[in-house]
Ligand SMILES: [Zn+2]
């Protein structure tokens with residue numbers, strides 16, 4: 001699995017394009033902005049089949065969907081508990097003084113613990129509510145890679161002061177779903193640099209009280 005990180009938009013959100021080099025099947029996690037740039041990357045890989053997976057429905061993670069779907073229709077996987085937030089994209093824009101058209105309607109419901117296959121890779125859907133009600137992480141078990149959206153960052157965790165945020169629930173999600181994973185799993189967060197589960201378990205100041 002090739003991973004291309006493309007940081008987009010005014011919130012410097014990390015979109016990840018995952019491509020199976022053998023079958024040219026791909027997944028794009030959180031196409032948040034700059035659809036033209038994302039489309040160029042998809043074409044560069046000569047991708048034959050693609051779908052989008054959404055870690056959560058904040059504007060910086062879904063704002064590029066309309067532009068991409070206009071190029072080529074594809075499935076969009078989202079946890080059902082974030083669908084209300086998803087359809088509030090124009091309203092979310094108002095919170096930050098940004099304008100967004102309504103997002104594309106074609107949604108696939110992500111099931112908790114569902115395995116999503118593309119090419120030779122399998123992504124497991126881990127429910128991690130707290131930053132938003134329907135927040136999820138995607139784990140590539142074989143490749144030891146975890147895509148955490150705004151649930152877990154290098155040295156930090158997602159904010160919980162926006163609509164639907166719940167700090168106690170977020171810490172519970174991280175403690176029960178992410179910290180039990182192996183030390184050497186690489187974490188690819190929605191903002192900032194990569195890290196590992198081991199480093200965050202040892203050093204992340206927000207997690208010391210929940211783990212010990
Ligand atoms: Zn967010």
Ligand SMILES: [Zn+2]
Nearest residue numbers: 013060150190
């Ligand atoms: Zn974000």
